[in-house]
């Protein structure tokens with residue numbers, strides 16, 4: 001796979017390299033991020049333009065993200081915006097997603113993260129609005145998240161007034177003790193969820209699973225408000241057989 005592809009126009013045709021632009025992201029990554037953004041809409045995880053997916057090319061330190069306000073149905077790989085880790089646009093004619101600074105904060109602080117997906121999917125957003133963590137009631141949840149999906153702290157009025165998106169990222173990072181290797185999602189109170197993963201494909205799957213788990217947990221809590229969380233031993237058993245050094249779920253790579 002080439003890492004020196006030329007930037008694309010909206011029609012997917014290569015354009016001459018811009019003067020002064022040095023680094024390039026792989027075309028495959030641009031396509032994968034476009035596909036993920038289209039998928040979050042197709043899967044019903046984001047209505048209108050409420051959501052955005054990005055990925056980072058760690059070799060160049062460049063981030064590919066959805067442009068702001070462009071409907072998913074018409075999104076093309078050439079529409080995506082490429083920025084550096086400080087948010088300077090390196091490629092692309094459109095403005096990046098308004099949540100860019102949140103994504104960048106996660107990339108800067110967590111080197112193992114390769115992609116970030118933000119959606120307003122219904123049930124995950126319901127929990128975020130209620131400012132309640134999503135309890136782990138069953139093994140579907142435990143297969144992906146090692147414990148309740150946490151809620152980040154609320155921002156102060158000053159944090160909302162100035163540098164809001166970056167402060168959202170800071171509050172997410174603060175919620176974890178180092179890199180969140182066993183918890184690839186968070187609820188931002190009064191807003192919605194952010195999920196991440198090593199690749200855009202994994203982060204997209206996690207966004208789908210988060211919504212399903214949030215839906216199951218909601219109905220479980222309604223059906224029986226006294227439901228106990230899954231036993232810790234069963235929770236850790238399910239998480240560790242799928243993730244980590246001793247994983248044995250699925251077929252060998």
Ligand SMILES: [Zn+2]
Pocket residue numbers: 050051118119120191192
């Ligand atoms: Zn949002």
